[in-house]
Amino acid sequence: MARAATTSDVFNAIAEQQRREILVLLRAREVPVTELAQELGMTQPGASKHLRVLREVGLVRDRKAGKHRLYGLDARGLRPVHEWTGGFEQFWNESFDRLDAYVQDLKQERQEE
Amino acid sequence: MARAATTSDVFNAIAEQQRREILVLLRAREVPVTELAQELGMTQPGASKHLRVLREVGLVRDRKAGKHRLYGLDARGLRPVHEWTGGFEQFWNESFDRLDAYVQDLKQERQEE
DNA sequence: TTGACGTATGCCGATATCGGTATATGATTG
DNA sequence: CAATCATATACCGATATCGGCATACGTCAA
Numbered sequence: 396m397a398r399a400a401t402t403s404d405v406f407n408a409i410a411e412q413q414r415r416e417i418l419v420l421l422r423a424r425e426v427p428v429t430e431l432a433q434e435l436g437m438t439q440p441g442a443s444k445h446l447r448v449l450r451e452v453g454l455v456r457d458r459k460a461g462k463h464r465l466y467g468l469d470a471r472g473l474r475p476v477h478e479w480t481g482g483f484e485q486f487w488n489e490s491f492d493r494l495d496a497y498v499q500d501l502k503q504e505r506q507e508e
Numbered sequence: 509m510a511r512a513a514t515t516s517d518v519f520n521a522i523a524e525q526q527r528r529e530i531l532v533l534l535r536a537r538e539v540p541v542t543e544l545a546q547e548l549g550m551t552q553p554g555a556s557k558h559l560r561v562l563r564e565v566g567l568v569r570d571r572k573a574g575k576h577r578l579y580g581l582d583a584r585g586l587r588p589v590h591e592w593t594g595g596f597e598q599f600w601n602e603s604f605d606r607l608d609a610y611v612q613d614l615k616q617e618r619q620e621e
Numbered sequence: 622t623t624g625a626c627g628t629a630t631g632c633c634g635a636t637a638t639c640g641g642t643a644t645a646t647g648a649t650t651g
Numbered sequence: 652c653a654a655t656c657a658t659a660t661a662c663c664g665a666t667a668t669c670g671g672c673a674t675a676c677g678t679c680a681a
Contacts, residue, residue, distance in 0.1 A: 427627075428627075428628060429627065439627085439629090440630080442628095443630085444629085446629095447630095464627075464629095
């Protein structure tokens with residue numbers, strides 16, 4: 396079965412480093428594929444494929460602009476990810492406490508050896 | 509090259525639905541593998557493997573507890589994801605405007621046909 | 622229409638994933 | 652120690668990924 400298709404899941408789409416870089420770049424402005432590929436040091440087909448994935452999950456959209464095709468950001472799809480991770484916010488601090496308990500536990504184990 | 513190893517990247521680790529479910533479950537309490545597998549309807553080896561990935565990216569830690577091995581949440585690794593997506597927050601609303609412009613563009617294209 | 626530019630797709634190889642089953646490893650109890 | 656329970660790992664098959672190269676498709680201008 397392998398992994399869920401990147402094309403159907405925002406979490407998967409942004410699991411790829413280069414795609415995240417693309418999104419960051421698109422935060423600044425709309426960009427045609429060629430320029431994007433150049434700036435991020437990827438091949439044009441490579442960039443095209445990543446953009447396809449991003450488009451299919453709705454994080455990016457494109458519009459014709461003369462000879463070019465401009466890609467632009469549609470960040471709404473990132474909101475669920477932000478909110479999901481936000482659901483763990485209360486644990487970011489608490490985690491220290493738990494970690495502390497964990498460390499205590501380790502110490503105890505050592506003493507028992 | 510395939511995808512970046514899930515084991516070295518939190519974004520990849522949470523790209524998997526079942527692993528996200530595990531994290532949510534661990535928000536409530538520490539749990540041994542068997543129980544976790546049962547509650548989430550996966551096999552024990554399956555759960556074990558997912559936990560391994562989560563442990564290797566630091567989202568989960570384990571401690572011995574008698575005959576069991578309890579897995580607990582360490583959500584700190586989710587913070588970078590939250591913050592990264594948060595970097596797009598200002599675009600969630602703006603996206604509507606851009607989308608609007610996009611729609612206008614589509615209309616225009618149709619008229620040109 | 623032809624040519625030139627911009628972009629997308631097809632195909633391939635190498636690799637990693639995920640799920641399942643069987644089995645090994647570990648830990649606890651009698 | 653042996654038996655039992657808990658957990659991890661190995662191996663496998665099916666599939667999907669990503670990158671690169673070649674090439675098809677699309678669009679504009681002369």
